[in-house]
Amino acid sequence: MTQIIPAIMSGGAGTRLWPLARVANPKQLHALMGERTMLRETLERFSSAPDVFQPSMIVCAEGHETIVREQLADMDEPPRLILEPMGRNTAACAAVVAYWVAAEAAPDSLVLLAPADHLVSSAAAFADAVRRAIPAARDGRLVSLGVRPTHPETGYGYIRLGEPIGDVFEAAQFVEKPDRATAERYLAHGGYLWNGGYFLFRADRMIAEMERHAPEIAARAREALERGAPTAAGGLLLNAEAFAAAPSDSVDYAVMEKTDQIAVAPLDAGWSDVGSWASVWDASAKDEDGNVLIGDALAIGSSDCLIRSDSRLIAAVGVKDLVIVAAGDAVLVVPRGLTQDVKKIVNRLADLKRHELL
Amino acid sequence: MTQIIPAIMSGGAGTRLWPLARVANPKQLHALMGERTMLRETLERFSSAPDVFQPSMIVCAEGHETIVREQLADMDEPPRLILEPMGRNTAACAAVVAYWVAAEAAPDSLVLLAPADHLVSSAAAFADAVRRAIPAARDGRLVSLGVRPTHPETGYGYIRLGEPIGDVFEAAQFVEKPDRATAERYLAHGGYLWNGGYFLFRADRMIAEMERHAPEIAARAREALERGAPTAAGGLLLNAEAFAAAPSDSVDYAVMEKTDQIAVAPLDAGWSDVGSWASVWDASAKDEDGNVLIGDALAIGSSDCLIRSDSRLIAAVGVKDLVIVAAGDAVLVVPRGLTQDVKKIVNRLADLKRHELL
Numbered sequence: 001m002t003q004i005i006p007a008i009m010s011g012g013a014g015t016r017l018w019p020l021a022r023v024a025n026p027k028q029l030h031a032l033m034g035e036r037t038m039l040r041e042t043l044e045r046f047s048s049a050p051d052v053f054q055p056s057m058i059v060c061a062e063g064h065e066t067i068v069r070e071q072l073a074d075m076d077e078p079p080r081l082i083l084e085p086m087g088r089n090t091a092a093c094a095a096v097v098a099y100w101v102a103a104e105a106a107p108d109s110l111v112l113l114a115p116a117d118h119l120v121s122s123a124a125a126f127a128d129a130v131r132r133a134i135p136a137a138r139d140g141r142l143v144s145l146g147v148r149p150t151h152p153e154t155g156y157g158y159i160r161l162g163e164p165i166g167d168v169f170e171a172a173q174f175v176e177k178p179d180r181a182t183a184e185r186y187l188a189h190g191g192y193l194w195n196g197g198y199f200l201f202r203a204d205r206m207i208a209e210m211e212r213h214a215p216e217i218a219a220r221a222r223e224a225l226e227r228g229a230p231t232a233a234g235g236l237l238l239n240a241e242a243f244a245a246a247p248s249d250s251v252d253y254a255v256m257e258k259t260d261q262i263a264v265a266p267l268d269a270g271w272s273d274v275g276s277w278a279s280v281w282d283a284s285a286k287d288e289d290g291n292v293l294i295g296d297a298l299a300i301g302s303s304d305c306l307i308r309s310d311s312r313l314i315a316a317v318g319v320k321d322l323v324i325v326a327a328g329d330a331v332l333v334v335p336r337g338l339t340q341d342v343k344k345i346v347n348r349l350a351d352l353k354r355h356e357l358l
Numbered sequence: 359m360t361q362i363i364p365a366i367m368s369g370g371a372g373t374r375l376w377p378l379a380r381v382a383n384p385k386q387l388h389a390l391m392g393e394r395t396m397l398r399e400t401l402e403r404f405s406s407a408p409d410v411f412q413p414s415m416i417v418c419a420e421g422h423e424t425i426v427r428e429q430l431a432d433m434d435e436p437p438r439l440i441l442e443p444m445g446r447n448t449a450a451c452a453a454v455v456a457y458w459v460a461a462e463a464a465p466d467s468l469v470l471l472a473p474a475d476h477l478v479s480s481a482a483a484f485a486d487a488v489r490r491a492i493p494a495a496r497d498g499r500l501v502s503l504g505v506r507p508t509h510p511e512t513g514y515g516y517i518r519l520g521e522p523i524g525d526v527f528e529a530a531q532f533v534e535k536p537d538r539a540t541a542e543r544y545l546a547h548g549g550y551l552w553n554g555g556y557f558l559f560r561a562d563r564m565i566a567e568m569e570r571h572a573p574e575i576a577a578r579a580r581e582a583l584e585r586g587a588p589t590a591a592g593g594l595l596l597n598a599e600a601f602a603a604a605p606s607d608s609v610d611y612a613v614m615e616k617t618d619q620i621a622v623a624p625l626d627a628g629w630s631d632v633g634s635w636a637s638v639w640d641a642s643a644k645d646e647d648g649n650v651l652i653g654d655a656l657a658i659g660s661s662d663c664l665i666r667s668d669s670r671l672i673a674a675v676g677v678k679d680l681v682i683v684a685a686g687d688a689v690l691v692v693p694r695g696l697t698q699d700v701k702k703i704v705n706r707l708a709d710l711k712r713h714e715l716l
Contacts, residue, residue, distance in 0.1 A: 294447070300702050313688040313715055315377070315703045318696035322677075324689070330671040331682070331689055338676035344658050345673045357671055 002223050003054045004130065004200065005109055006046040008079070009095040010039055010060040010068065011087050012114035015346045015358075016339065019330035020308070028117035029067055030275055033284060037071055043079065046114075049127035055079060057100075059087075059093050060352045065235050075291060083231060085240035091214055091254035092246040094199065095325035096238065098206040107204035110137055113251070114198045119283055121270025128353070132167035133200050133265035141263040143168060143200040144256060146193025148268040152183035155275070155340075157195040157252070159264050168263045175250070193266060195252060197273070200265070209261060214254040220246035245277075257329055270342045275334075277323040277339040281306040297324075306336065361412045362488065362558065363454040363467055364404040366437070367399055368418040368426065368474035369445050373704045373716075374697065377688035378666070379391045381716050386475035387425055391642055397474045401437065404472075407485035413437060415458075415533055416474070417451050419444075423593050435654040440522055441589065442597035449572055449612035452557070452605040453579035454578060454596065456564035465562035468495055471609070473555045477641055479628025490525035491558050491623035499621040501526060501558040502614060504551025506626040510541035513633070513698075514609070515553040517622050526623040532615045551624060553610060555631070558623070567619060572612040578604035635681040635690075641663040655682075664694065688715055 014027025021027035021074055029039040034205045036044070039058075046053040046252060055077060060068050062083040072078040082096060094113055101109050112130060119128050133143040146159050154177055162170030174195070178186065186192035208220040222241050227239035247254075284292040284306070291299050295309035300317040309312050309326040321336045334342060349357050372385025386396045394402070397416075397535070404411040413435060418426050420441040430436040440454060452471055456512035459467050470488060477485050491501040504517050512535055520528030532553070536544065544550035568576040578600050585597035605612075614620055630641045642650040649657050653667035658675040665672050667684040674682060679694045692700060707715050 018672075072494060082628075148585060298703065298706065301696075301699065302704060309689070311687075312684075313377075313712075314691065315707075316691040317699045317703055318693050319680075319691055320692065324691050326670075326689055329669075330673060331667070331684055333672065333674040333677055333680065333682050335676050341659065341675045345656065345675055348656060348658060349673075354671075 001272070002098070003110070004052060004112045004134070005054050005101055005105060006056040006113075006114055007101070008039070008042055008056050008058045008114050008116045009093055010058050010064070010092060011084055011093065012117060014062060014117055014275075016342050017148040017274075017341070018346050019325060019327040019332050019344055019357070020310075022328070024063070024336075025067065026117075027274075028115075029064070029071060032280060033119065038119070038274075039068070039071055042114065042118070043072075043091045044125060044300045045120055045123045046112075046117070048123045050208075052131055053112070057082065057097070058083060059097060060116075065231060065233060069233055074211045081235035082228075083235045083237045085238055085243055087248075088243060088246045090197075090219050090245065090251040091249045092221045094206060094251040095104070095210045095214075095218050095246075095286070096225050098203045098210065099222050099225050100236075102207060105203070107202075107207075109203050109296075110134065111201055111203055111206070113199040113201075115273070117274070118197070119270075119272040119274050123269075125269035126267065129265055130200060131268060134264070136168045136263045137200045137202060140202060140205050141165070141168075141261055142206060142256060143263045143265050145196050145198035145267040146173065147196040147271045148263045148266055149187050149194055149217050151190065152180060152187045153194065154178060154180055154183050158183075158186055158192045160197055161191045161193065161264055161266075166334070167261055168265045171256075171262045171264050174257045179219060193264060196267060196271060198267070199251060199256070202304040205261065209255050209259045214247070214249065217246050217249065217254055229321075244330045250335050273281070277306055277325065277334070277342065278336050281323070281336060305334065361468070362470045362492070363412050363459055364414040364465060364470045364472055365459070366397070366400055366414050366416045366472050366474045367448060367451055368416050369442055369451065370473075370475060372475055372633075374631075375638070375713070376700055376704050377683060377690050378668075378685040382421070383425065384422070384475075385632075386473075387422070387429060390638060391477065397426070397429055397634075400472065400474050400476070401430075401433075403478055403481040403484060404470075405591060406481045410485045410489055415440065415455070416592070417442060417455060418474075420595055423589060427591055439511070439591075439593035440586075441593045441595045442446075443596055443601055445606075446601060446604045447606045448609040449568070449575050449607040450601065451571075452564060452581075452609040453576050453604075454570045454583050456561045456568065457580050457583050458594075460561040460565060461603070463542070463561070466560050468492065469561055469564070471557040471558055471559075473631070474639045475632070476555070477628075477630040481627075483627035484625065487623055487625040487627060488558060491621070493524050494526045494621045494623070495558045495560060497525075498560060498563050498619060499523070500533075500564060500617060500619055501621045501623050502529065503554050503556035503558070503625040504622045505554040505629045506624055507509070507545050507550065507552055510538060510545045511538060511552065512538055512541050514631075516541075516544055516550040516630070517553055519549045519551065519622055519624075523621055526621045529614075529620045529622045532610070551622060554625060554629060556625070557609060557614070559700060561673050563619065564613070567613050567617045571616040572605070572607065575604050575607065576611055631654050631709060635664055635683065635692070635700065636697040637696050639681070641696060653684075662694065 520530030
């Protein structure tokens, strides 16, 4: 069976998970649930299905090379690393990956572009979904994995499914983040999936569509790769001048929403982007009071809280629906319904030039 | 003018102010507001009125001698220390002080028994109130300073004022902690004062009333003093065997509510026992959002909170009426209306044998 090269995008910071996630130590490098870091969980998801996936490669920030390598140190064959000198969003990343795979493997190699910081509870169901998408990808389609919604989420984009193409579907429509009522209609309808950020494609087909719909990104990414240089530790560092010149855009906007070569494969594998502390609470096992207590946490007369400490005791009494996180040199307290506002703290700290806290 | 020996009772732990107040480092040894510790503020209150007060003496726990002496190290003449081998409440403390002053100074010396951990915003008004109570004390009365209520507090005992005796009053009635409606009537009435825990008396008169109404406490306290021994640092350590045998009772119950020799002097000096984090918030200056922020604290979209950190940043977003305190190896989060429940945390930690956190 055709095997796929997973390209793990580990470039984000996940600042809505401050104070755990920091610029120098982002979300995907932490164990959010369980023992392993999200990056290692992601790698494991692929290596657990060797009939579908070849060894992974990772694209991460230049500044994270050391900490990423530390997390991979015990692996027999650590993944190849491509290092971005700065973040240019996912389109440039996808282009770099496509050019690199076309040159290093083969132009028609299959690539799965995958975020490093998502939670997927069933690796087997994930591999099944990808397996079903392979024929369409082989045929030249750019296949987006669409997550089967579990609730009327207003924070994600949706894809409306069109006609079936084998085991996958045409994409009839991309929809921006909907309002609550619309999200509820989508959920009831059943034919709307969340845009999960996973893309399966043949390297040469992504290159062709990128060159057609986002030629500037394609050209700069290709140049950044060609002018790239090896790092002392064995990574491939993209050329900063060229990569900086690549327009910053998402692969969704730059390519997927423009090409007529898209397909959608439904994914129903217990997915969460754990993009906020509220979604961490959602995805976690709770005690009888609805609390998620991680580390040295004591809750008395409290319910439906997430309390997480990396060292010192956090003691809460008489609180409800609250998120309390102590990590490193900072403590966060925010109502569970307002965890999107954690960004306000990060922005304020940046304004205050408290860089040691970012 | 007759001068008074202030006897500062520094024996409590103030566990409702956990995690700042700890067994080994109790409330009165912290700077709760401003720069100086409560003990130093209390000493300053007396030394600032040398026409009324002689140098103070301090009664504290044996285990606190070192840390108390550290706080007094920069004083020209540090106060004499009497050390309790264990806490026996205020009656035994009052008896020890009375016997000690009668022997070391003179039987008719005036003593002001004063808690170390109260806030008094006007030292001048405090000295005035004491000054007005001196004639009654000289005449043999045990004079309680009664705090003029500022709100319908249900957490304190009240004293109903009787007939005037010079500048002070007879005590017509002691009232246990009232319910809310009763407290509101007392406030409207005006003739009910809070029992503030300050007592002015002649040493020989306290001894006489203690021997009459609480003879066992008097005998054990006297024995503990007579069998006391000097510490290496110069304190007087009460005899543990004798002091342990003294019944544990408050001076209010043991003597003041039984004797007919009581008088009450109104005190209107900006008093607070700062007995909970809510009362710390009450007594503190607030920003325009009603927040009290002490140390490295950041509040966004938050109001009427007390946020206090001794080191790490505490960042709160979107919270209201919340107390967040980080001190040492612990973080407390509790609604401002439930700060009495902090005791539940301390009790639970004791049950869990987490002695390092107490």
